[in-house]
Amino acid sequence: MDKPNILFVMADQMSAKALPFYGHKVVRASALSKLASQGVVFENAYCNSPLCGPSRLSMMSGLLPSKVGGYDNAPEFSATTPTFAHYLRLNGYRTCLSGKMHFAGPDQLHGYEERLTTDIYPSDFGWTPNWAEPKAKVKFQDMQNVLETGPCLRSLQIDYDDDVEVQAVRWLYDRARDSKPQPFMLTVSFTSPHDPYVARPEFWNLYTDDEIDLPEVSALDPASLDAHSARIYEHYSIGAATVTDNHIRNARHGYYASIEYIDAKLAALMNVLEETGLSDNTVVVFVSDHGDMMGERGMYYKKCFFEWSVRVPMIVWAPKRFAPNRVETPVSLLDILATFNDLGGGGTEILETDGTSLVPLLRGEQLPDRIIAGEFLAEGVFEPTFMLRDSRYKLFYSEIDPPLLFNLEADPLELNNLAQDISVKGELTRLMAKAESLWDASALKIDIIADQNKRRLIAKSHQFGVPPAWDFQPYTDASQQYVRAGRWTVEVEAKAHLNPIE
Template structure:
């Protein structure tokens, strides 16, 4: 590259790497992602900083933990005075553009982007913040999540989610075909393969006879559940509606694989336009996701879990002119903002809690430091953390016994080694990352204090019929041929 590089950041939603051919699992056909990995750097142990949409994306934007920004759940904002990678790149001379979902909550619907090419798919208010379920109501659940994972509700068709991604994609292609002369940052963020698993027919039929491995369930699986697991079994309604039968598991995995290929084809079209416009050799291309998806593993669905299928994400970065590589050292989506600011030569106004991966992208060794993911919000409402370092991973929900797994010997996270004297030093070291690095009591109080305040604002906004949902500034009279 002989000039300031453009940056294309492509984000999928809820895309676990354990279903992707490009990540070493011959299930969803992702030829474009595989080609990107072959010419770029693939981080094979990348994690979300929080396994839920809004908090994960707040970390992606700011490089800060959710417990630093106070963005705990899908109804939480973060301060507009916190610099994001979009602010830093704007100040470096980039035109910063967003097409698609970023799930900003609150009045700031740009957070440093110059403009958005379409609105968001989800509400901008605080309405997706919930207390714990009523323990005296055995039928209480947050949403009726389970039906989205049952075979009768999965298959070929069309959805609002697909409609949104088609608009997101069209606007992104339109932008690339008329890209500015100066450097640009284009973030393209699709909502698929997030459920519902309603799939364009041609993609659904591609997986009609596909060999889709189903999860393994030990006979004593239910006895191995942690307090965190049990809270979300009830939260999702899985204690009343099962998703464990082979028909449901096969349908959800077929739907996921088909939608993952749909997103992969979108990536391919973006790259084709970069080539057509002569931009590819001067454009950094990044592909990732906000978090993963359990897809029936351990009998669980959705995100929020700190197990691997929910916490791990794909992360591929292609910088033209750098050598392809595969890096196994654990990293975080939290590292991406510092990396982008580093690429743009920007000095940080406040230290980020992620680190720049730029030295590793240039071939330097990447230190193995603890990688942290956290979830404290709806469904559990108490501090919960994951720490990964080397082969070892700890999951800790405040007030409950920890779980400790060796992912090299136990990739399925079945053998809890917590309390094993032979690994006591490892357990103590990982636990201290959490207890010494975070004020657990303060986080626990803040989660509840914020909830009460947001409920007051929600009620007033409903009464006033006000909203912050983004409206695209678009003058149709100035489009196309008018002279």
Template sequence: MQKKPNILILMADQLTALALPSYGNRVSLTPHINRLAAGGVVFEQAYTNSPLCAPSRYVFMSGKLPSRIAAYDNASELPSEVLTYGHYLRHAGYHTALSGKMHFCGADQLHGFEERLTTDIYPADFGWTPDWTRPQQRPSWYHNMGSVIDAGVCVRSNQLDFDEEVVFSARQKLFDLARGDDERPFCLTVSLTHPHDPYAIPQRYWDRYRHEDIDMPAVGAADVAADPHSLRLRHVSAMDDTPVSAEQVRNARHAYYGAVSFIDDQVGILLETLQETGLADDTIVLLLSDHGDMLGERGLWYKMCFFEGACRVPLIISAPGRFAAGRVSRAVSTVDILPTLVDMACDGNRPEAPEILDGRSLWPHLHGQGGHDEVIGEYFGEGTVAPLLMIRRGNIKFVHCPGDPDQLYLLDQDPHERHNLAADPAQAALLASLRLECSQRWDSRHLQQQVIACQRRRRFHYQAQSQGLRRAWDFQPFRDASQQYVRSHIKLDTLEAMARFPKVDGHGG
């Protein structure tokens, strides 16, 4: 039986699969990700189950759909009792650690991770709770078009501050694991915030691209009729109040590509660290994103919808000694990651889970044995006032939201989703079956009531917690300086021998 593998999870934020050469993009420059894809398994049709930061991450960590765990929006709490891959892998004997973003809201800021190396970039409180009862009220804290209008070059940003700390901490952790005496395998999650807007990146990344080579949206706002959800997204992000020029669109996409190259450089640093520490041959590497970015397609920006730009994500799994390189065309999603990680930890002999999962393991796909071809999506965040639901199966994508016209696309014939076939008589039988499936799978009215009640409680909670002495939930990393570097209670030779890698015998004077 093979030794249990180490697992390194590399997560980008708002990285659409459509921005990577491994998925057909002809503009972006990502040599490190390209090499990872060339030696790994590329899931060509991978999706997020909820195109918003916190819900997508809760799903990815728990193997459960948003409605199962009340993961409605970016101020939703992940309850402590919800099991995550952190719990599952610790139970299987792994050391689990997180460096970077996971957008946990609430008092529990670990959720199965044995340790966190950094704080989060986003708040842990309930301040960003939407209000479905006031659809015309645009939240002051939400996206606006400043990210597009002001897109371009920067010297520094809070996202650069954060991501460089994340990578430094992760790299140090890999060295500590390599030179430490903990015999357990590890699962280290490194979660960066680029290429999430605002679209601003240093000159050296901007200059990797010629401005005239930046591609423009394939489908403009005037090329397709706006569905009601898209109109609500335009309102909630002030897109209609702030027209953008073609040059501003190109600037934003240029900066986004620069940020993608920044991510690629960080991937390269961490993969090089695996080689330097001698851990590469024993480590499975997963690269993925929480959701995508519309980048001006259909006149939309950011995420929050089930169009391909927002919900298609990269998913690359590389372990050349374990999985043959290849490409998987079946539709899978990030809810499938937890059972896959457990299969990796148990060499496919996954023990019975203590609960029912919504995700299905990608183990058969990784071994060329077929596997499922289905994605279920749920969105309960800003820009909707009722559950936005999606079924993706085979070449079919069906999107349903009570009160809105249905959307039906055949993606093999219409990859840009220009033609909604929901009113096509030739698709009447298919549409009827999908509507029936929706009604059997979800009670939309009850879900809507649950979401509104939860929103009301959290807004009240935040207002109460803001009165008087405020106790923040934001994670505070602790570093014991008394155990770092040179300290008088540790013999110098012993300390230097412990800290040096590769190890040497300490015989100095």
């Protein structure tokens, strides 16, 4: 087969646990469900940081966040770090981004040849935490987005995601009528269903209030929380809010409606592929950057290693290449780089990656036993915190906290901490040794604080004089649009025609 096109669709904060093909009983998401039924579904896919910026930087680089300075939501992503977009360009691909990727710093492309929209979030260092002063909390959100939700006609996120879709659809039509076709990788990255949990009425009204479920695990006693959960609980000021069942149902209602909103946008993209014939040689990959706790355990948003926060959807759709399948092997977003390079022909040797190509799994083959690693190094904690996940167990690890160990096979709700259970002491010892070999937490903390100090100084300096213009400015060359001097209308129209596929 020829090198396939790659349509890489990303949602933001969409938990695998909230989707029907992972077992959710309420959400429908028909387009995603169809994609899953015809594609390869990874049952146990994880982000490598439960926060937007670090998750995306590690995904694009194929390296753990700590290796690329992806500590928080204002990281300097070095222009010298190769990304999957660079590797695909070397393999002959045209690369394009429509939507969010949370780049901070002057490089706003990182291997993409084109970018169709600006980002939704700032490109400067203004969101840098301050670990040097633990009492100097950085709060990007509190419980307001849980307490105040409902249908709306427009929102900032709707404005953004509608633009992302329009630009991506237009770009795909342009590729279908290219006179000199070239394999492409188009990333379409939406910001929904990220909070606030609001949606247009046509999506809100897909669900009635009485069918919205409550969390499987009710709020835990704050006094009984593990150390990491207690910090996140305080960070979001959860204890300061009075959250009723009605609040939780409303927030979930908005979250489910926002999933349906993204589902409709996926359907629009798939329709373009199908009606233009591009679907015959396009691999569609759908993922999210992290999940959302949605009230499970009395916790909200993200920034923790429990399943609702850290487990993400991952679907690979290419019916003419890969038979529908469900893969149990744990995988992570780190695997995207090697997988894309492999799909693109693998003509360029990968310099460094912590991931593995998933193409063998897509073909129904097996990979050796794996351990998936995750990190959280941002606001809400003041010490590096880590996660390891193998085929059965998940370890929460920090040098300052007692470990947490869960058997996800026997305890999918993560209610029974086995760290003191002598019967699994060998498993705990094995995973603890792996964590200690992967991370030097003390040295990493020193590096993080030094990096934060530099970024905060630079951000402060930019308040004086003229600040640098890092935010991406989409450019349209109007001289090449529609009918221009030296061209006949009939000639231009003829070249622009894209006829239906018979």
